[in-house]
Amino acid sequence: MSITxxxxxxxxxxxxxxxxxxSHGKGAKLYDTNGKEYIDMGTGIAVNAxxxxxxxxxxxxxxxxxxxxxxxxxxxxxxxxxxxxxLCNKTGMKKVxxxxxxxxxxxxxxxxxxxxxxxxxxxxxxxIVTLKQSFHGRTITTLxxxxxxxxxxxxxxxxxxxxxxxxxxxxxxIDLAKQNNACxxxxxxxxxxxxxxxxxxxxxxxxxxxxxxxxxxxxxxEVQTGNGRTGSLYxxxxxxxxxxxxxxxxxxxxxxxxxxxxxxxxxxxxxTPGSHGSTFGGNPVCCAGAYNIISRIDNKLLDEVKAxxxxxxxxxxxxxxxxxxxxxxxxxxxxxxKDAKEIVAACREQGVLVLTAKxxxxxxxxxxxxxxxLEKAVNVIKECIx
Numbered sequence: 001m002s003i004t005x006x007x008x009x010x011x012x013x014x015x016x017x018x019x020x021x022x023s024h025g026k027g028a029k030l031y032d033t034n035g036k037e038y039i040d041m042g043t044g045i046a047v048n049a050x051x052x053x054x055x056x057x058x059x060x061x062x063x064x065x066x067x068x069x070x071x072x073x074x075x076x077x078x079x080x081x082x083x084x085x086x087l088c089n090k091t092g093m094k095k096v097x098x099x100x101x102x103x104x105x106x107x108x109x110x111x112x113x114x115x116x117x118x119x120x121x122x123x124x125x126x127x128i129v130t131l132k133q134s135f136h137g138r139t140i141t142t143l144x145x146x147x148x149x150x151x152x153x154x155x156x157x158x159x160x161x162x163x164x165x166x167x168x169x170x171x172x173x174i175d176l177a178k179q180n181n182a183c184x185x186x187x188x189x190x191x192x193x194x195x196x197x198x199x200x201x202x203x204x205x206x207x208x209x210x211x212x213x214x215x216x217x218x219x220x221x222e223v224q225t226g227n228g229r230t231g232s233l234y235x236x237x238x239x240x241x242x243x244x245x246x247x248x249x250x251x252x253x254x255x256x257x258x259x260x261x262x263x264x265x266x267x268x269x270x271x272t273p274g275s276h277g278s279t280f281g282g283n284p285v286c287c288a289g290a291y292n293i294i295s296r297i298d299n300k301l302l303d304e305v306k307a308x309x310x311x312x313x314x315x316x317x318x319x320x321x322x323x324x325x326x327x328x329x330x331x332x333x334x335x336x337x338k339d340a341k342e343i344v345a346a347c348r349e350q351g352v353l354v355l356t357a358k359x360x361x362x363x364x365x366x367x368x369x370x371x372x373x374l375e376k377a378v379n380v381i382k383e384c385i386x
Contacts, residue, residue, distance in 0.1 A: 029373075042362075195326070332364075
């Protein structure tokens with residue numbers, strides 16, 4: 001049986017897969033089982049930060065595999081401790097909880113926010129304000145946190161305690177927070193699955209000020225925006241705000257599953273032994289890979305991300321068939337006159353792999369993609385869009 005036949009026969013039908021059987025890759029290039037080459041402008045949905053089979057990352061992972069692949073969190077391991085130290089030193093956060101995915105990182109953030117409020121104010125102060133068009137994960141609780149009605153069907157009952165404010169409407173956040181005695185506001189600074197929409201800077205700073213004044217925790221979901229994707233290590237740095245809790249995943253592991261929930265001064269002591277846990281959280285191999293990724297995201301790389309972003313915005317912003325370009329850094333959404341799915345298929349035929357977000361074409365290339373590969377990919381995308 002072919003890979004496709006095996007998958008269709010035995011894997012749960014939860015994905016609308018593209019008709020490609022990928023076999024290997026290197027950097028920004030992927031190859032299918034027929035030997036066809038593709039430029040990868042999706043990176044596993046913002047996961048392969050340095051592309052496929054990056055030598056430094058691969059060597060770091062292999063070295064850890066030869067030492068210790070897994071142990072429980074009853075014991076200390078060097079990769080976990082060193083990664084936590086690196087993240088805290090680079091962000092100013094104080095403590096880190098490691099899990100396996102973005103949804104789990106957000107679950108942890110939600111639990112911690114509610115526990116903080118319970119310990120300080122008692123019962124009845126547990127509602128979390130999120131934004132319409134947000135996306136926070138696919139567990140029952142993170143689906144409930146997601147501000148899109150289309151996700152709130154078929155799986156009821158959903159976890160209670162979430163209300164949805166209008167993005168870029170500070171008064172909407174304030175009103176809902178006050179009416180519902182909220183313990184936290186949770187938001188993505190660029191709404192990825194919601195259409196790659198960057199929040200207004202003034203909105204973010206005003207919400208942060210309101211939260212700080214009222215001891216309402218500010219939770220920033222950096223699952224997709226984090227780890228260099230938007231041109232800074234984490235997007236909140238470009239908005240001039242200081243979150244109380246930050247969640248991240250995707251690009252953190254560079255290709256291995258890892259999530260992280262980072263806690264600031266207010267929240268660093270909220271989680272105590274027995275209050276939360278994860279069997280695979282802090283896995284030594286995943287942490288070794290993540291340490292390699294985070295240690296290499298420096299100002300030089302971030303400047304390159306910004307320069308590549310400017311190039312894409314300039315080239316596609318004025319291209320025929322393009323209505324608008326949104327996003328930040330190398331997290332970009334393209335609103336087109338043609339149907340986005342039609343463009344994705346055309347690009348695939350021409351050897352470029354792109355994604356969608358709502359009705360937009362979405363680009364999430366490797367942070368270190370060469371200008372040669374990027375220019376070639378952008379030219380193909382322009383041709384397929386017009």
